[in-house]
Amino acid sequence: MSYLLQGEKGERRLFMGNEAIARGALEAGIAVAAGYPGTPSSEIIENLAKVSQQRQLYVEWSVNEKVALEVATAASLAGLRALCVMKQNGVNVASDFLLHLAGSGTRGGLVLVPCDDPGALSSVNEGESRHFARMIEIPLLEPGNFQDAREMIPYAFELSEQLRTLVMVRSVTRLSHASGGVTLGELPTGQPKAFFKHDGFILDPLAGAVLSAPVEYKHALQQEKIRNAAERFEDCPFNTYTGPPKPEVLIFTSSACNLYSLEAVRLLQAESRVGIVKMGTTWPLPPRFVEKYLRLAGKILIVEEVLPFLEENVKILAAELAPTIGAKIFFGKRDGTLPATGEMNPDRVITGLAKVLGISYDPMPAAYAQKAAAAVAGGAPDRDLTFCPGCPHRAAFWTIHNVLQLDHRQGFVCGDIGCYSLAMRPTGFETLKTLHSMGSGTGLASGFGMLKPFGMDQPVLAVSGDSTFFHAVLPALANAAHHRANITLVVLDNGGTAMTGFQPHPGLEVDAAGHTVQSLDITRICQAMGAEVHTCDPFDLETTQTILLELLQSKQGLKVLILKQRCALSPERKGRRMYEMRIDAAKCRGENCGCNRLCTRVFKCPGLVWDKAQGVSRIDEVICAGCGVCASLCPAGAIQKEAVQ
Amino acid sequence: MNPTRSILTADPYNIIITGVGGQGNVLASRVLGNMLIALGLHITIGETFGASQRGGSVMSHLRVSSQRDVSPQIPRGQAHLVVSLEPTEALRVLKEYGNAQAFVLCNMRPIHAISVISGETQYPEAEQLKQWVRDLSQKAWFLNATDAAMAMGNPIFGNIMLVGALSGTGLLPLDRELFAAAIGRMVPKDKIDLNLTAFDKGREMVKE
Structure with a gap:
């Protein structure tokens, strides 16, 4: 169950x-x-x-x-x-x-x-x-x-x-x-009738x-x-007060900030000085409930995420009530007591509340903080996000990046929302140059694709995941087709809404409850819009490169390249290697190879390790997902793959 | 007084489980949470797992109280125990949440950041890492859980070995029956024995 x-x-x-x-x-x-x-x-x-x-x-x-x-x-x-x-x-x-x-x-x-x-x-x-x-x-x-x-x-x-x-x-x-x-x-129990x-x-x-x-x-x-x-x-059970009958400072708060505020009061040992009003109903505010507590204190601190929403609404009520309850001093986002960007946490509330109370709080002895900071600076290299080992996106962006270099006209890719947004970062060779909302990559590309009359001759590409394709790319693609925008859309079809946990979408034959349903074919949809459509496996670097270069250099109008390969974490691929990878240390020429450590320095798959002592690359057998792509990169043929039966 | 109070050396007792996406951090925090809630304690777990499968640092804040739910984020400098599946992550956590009284359980298997793979930065030597962790804690245990888990056939059991090791330290009243009951509800029947074996191996690792 x-x-x-x-x-x-x-x-x-x-x-x-x-x-x-x-x-x-x-x-x-x-x-x-x-x-x-x-x-x-x-x-x-x-x-x-x-x-x-x-x-x-x-x-x-x-x-x-x-x-x-x-x-x-x-x-x-x-x-x-x-x-x-x-x-x-x-x-x-x-x-x-x-x-x-x-x-x-x-x-x-x-x-x-x-x-x-x-x-x-x-x-x-x-x-x-x-x-x-x-x-x-x-x-x-x-x-x-x-x-x-x-x-x-x-x-x-x-x-x-x-x-x-x-x-x-x-x-x-x-x-x-x-x-x-x-x-x-x-x-x-029982089922209602519709x-x-x-x-x-x-x-x-x-x-x-x-x-x-x-x-x-x-x-x-x-x-x-x-x-x-x-x-x-006015009498909603989710609006509560915790604190003394006559607090010096009153906190108005909501959501997770309620828990941070409770923690801050406890750590500052300010239980006798501070009361907390947890607002469960933040719009519209119940005016008499708010008035009752505003009357208790002269200083009001408002703790919330992210913008001063509750703060503004409480202030409007306080202004209207001022003739009867008197003027209040407000602290919150508007006066900078708390930051107005980023998430709250107990420490941010402690800092703000300590300021309002006029007390000091030292969370960590300076000597310890210095020692820890030195250890991290020397011993814990920053962990930038990366595509997973065996991720089809790494292979896809490797090819897209290389094709743009070969084409040499300063072409660029409009990004979209999904794991592949990480191609803004080194893990995707910094291939994406714009990133906004769902479907915006293709919408922007559609616009860029119309700028030839103004002298723009850079190749324009967009990427989209398969779920994003149905979510918001379709109208943008219709726009590009209708206006004959000269663009190439690369659909990174990894067989599900991978970033959030493989939820199904209209391209799949299964629905949320696991029933078999009709799937919509991305290829046929794009063809029906009049696009030239090609499909290949991004792990086949050579074929992908040939097709994409041809599309960029020889074809006009709307082109779509669908790169189909399952997500490495999908139930179909997780824990199942397609290849056992090994490195023939005798063949790896290390620093003396003209490749300049292409596999680790440039490709940067977490499944590869640069063994500095031996001066060769190694496979990390815990991390490698066995996709086989790095074998196609190595100019010396040192990275070898053997198909798993 | 609440009878469960005496089993916590602090209230709330703050545990951080850290590692890199894909190491089984979230499962470990859930197992521990379910074991502790079975003792009648209040558990609050805060998790950062947006980046959990994409090579980023992952952290679970597990807070144990005999009295109340607390914030899902531990305040700076307030960790009592750090369980780390990766050594450099232990340092990162100690920098924010550590103190000289903290205990650390650390798996020594490195996972290289991409800046290390590309050669822009260096991964420190194991002995140096241990020294830093010792300097920033009251007591630290260093384990080769990933190697032992690979010997069992799957590196993912490293997380359960650390739960076993934590049980072995005696820092919290987490015995084998409690683990068996919790894991029995969380994994398919055919995986229970392997998890129990991993737990036992972890317990052995901290017995000197």
């Missing part, structure tokens, strides 16, 4: 934040869940997919976040409870629909869980989803610990049904990917057609819902 379904009501279990959210959704009796994979959110849908058959759910990995929200909304309109999950920037993708959904309203409970990534631990942005809640006027909840993460989901579904609006529950990496004790609630009622009066929210017009009427209704939410939040 899945870990998520084990255990009785009242039992305490060790749950990852994302598991707690998934468990909460099951306890809320969801019927449908949809999302697009993205760290740190992916485990929620993954865990729900695992139990979908047993719990009679429909769970899907949608093609992108906007479609995921539409799929979940359809369930809501048919009277079911539905959950939608994505990483922070997924909300940007979904935002056009989101705006209209906030206006049209919902029926069955509908909860959107974005998992933000403050500090960009696994992102190329630290954008926040919270601002969408205020911007489009929907309620926002933020779990302040693991128990909250479980309990808030059923609460959010109740709220959504009371107000007939979408509710956002925002998590962050340090909750989603952290684990803690969670006391279980009960799993409901029916979309659409023949009632047009303004009937439960029986009429569903749309965000007439705009002024619907907008006013939406604002009434927000006033209603603020009223309900």
Whole structure:
């Protein structure tokens, strides 16, 4: 039985934040869940997919976040409870629909869980989803610990049904990917029936057609819902106070920052001086609850991630209340007490709080810190991220990089989102020259491809993973085809959404729940758009180079090269070497070879080791994945491969 | 007083498990977490695994308390125990979270950063690494867990050997039955015996 379904009501279990959210959704009796994979959110849908058959759910990995929200909304309109999950920037993708959904309203409970990534631990942005809640006027909840993460989901579904609006529950990496004790609630039984009622009066929210017009009427209704939410939040159990009756400093905080604030107060031994208000409902704020605590102290510190969202909203209330509660001194991001970029941690809160309290705190004796810093400087070389041993991307970018050098017209590659984004770094030979959002590589290439009339004759390439291809490359590719942009798209097809854990996408014959489904063929899609399409294995360096060079130098218009090779960590390849690799030390000419240590100095696969003492390359047999590519690089024929039977 | 309190020398007791992506860091922290929660303790685990399969440094913060959930990130200088699957990662962790009273369990198998592979930087000698770790801790154990795991047929068992070694140190009340119960729920049935063997080999390594 899945870990998520084990255990009785009242039992305490060790749950990852994302598991707690998934468990909460099951306890809320969801019927449908949809999302697009993205760290740190992916485990929620993954865990729900695992139990979908047993719990009679429909769970899907949608093609992108906007479609995921539409799929979940359809369930809501048919009277079911539905959950939608994505990483922070997924909300940007979904935002056009989101705006209209906030206006049209919902029926069955509908909860959107974005998992933000403050500090960009696994992102190329630290954008926040919270601002969408205020911007489009929907309620926002933020779990302040693991128990909250479980309990808030059923609460959010109740709220959504009371107000007939979408509710956002925002998590962050340090909750989603952290684990803690969670006391279980009960799993409901019975299956709800789906029916979309659409023949009632047009303004009937439960029986009429569903749309965000007439705009002024619907907008006013939406604002009434927000006033209603603020009223309900006045006695919400997720808003709590910990501290003395008359604190000198009051901390307002939310999410993981609640745990950092508790830690900071404990380490500064300031329990008698500082109180902590944990806000579980951060938009709209309940005004009387906030007023009650603002009255307690003269100094207010606001601890949150990343931008001063809670800070601004508390300050607006404080300004409105100033005639009755007096002026307050605020500390937070706006005055620089806490940094406004990057993630928070206990140390950052300690530093800020110590400043507000006028005390000093020394986390580490200077002598120890110096000794440790010296050891790291001398003994722990920086670990830049690298493609895994046996990764098809290393081979693909090796060839792309070499072809651009051979072509010699300063061609360049527009990057996209996936493991292959690392080709901005030395591991991918710094081949990518732009990197933005999903699908943007091909969109930018489409634009670059139109600049010939202005004298631009550099070859333009874009790369895309197979999942990214369906997510957002398709419209950009249609644009490039339609306008006859002179570009080459290289699709790095590694057979799944590899970066986030091999979630399926429309190119595969399997769905989230493991059912066999129809797959869409990338080759035929590109051909239908009028592109010249070639396919080969990136591990075959010679063939790949020949095709790509030919495409760049002799062909005009839209060209697509599909490089097909499974991810080295995929279930099909992990732990299975295609080749046993060895180095014939007698043949390796080491520093005296004209190659200038091509295999280790330039190719840099972690499976290779430069044995300085012997002056030869070695295979690291623990790390080597047996892809065989390095054997094709060695000019001396010293790296040898033997096919594994 | 809570009866479990006496088994922790500090509350919260802060453990950092570190290594490089692909070494089985996350599994090790989960096993330890499940063993400790079975003792009735509060466990909070903070993990940085966005880079876990891409050659980056990986770290799990495992915090044990008899009273409450705490922050998933350990404050600077507050680690009581560092379990490292790779020696240079032990240094990196001690620089941020170490103190002169900390204990260290360190697997000596190096994993080279790409700057070492390319020759831009040098990987230090094992003896030098040990000296640095000793200088930055109260007591350190150095193990060749990866070699022993390869002898068992798969280097990935190195992580379970370190869990066994930790049990062998007696720093925390982590006995074999507790491990057997935790691993039994986490891996397929046919893998349980191999994991128990790895655990036992790890225990042996710290017995001098």
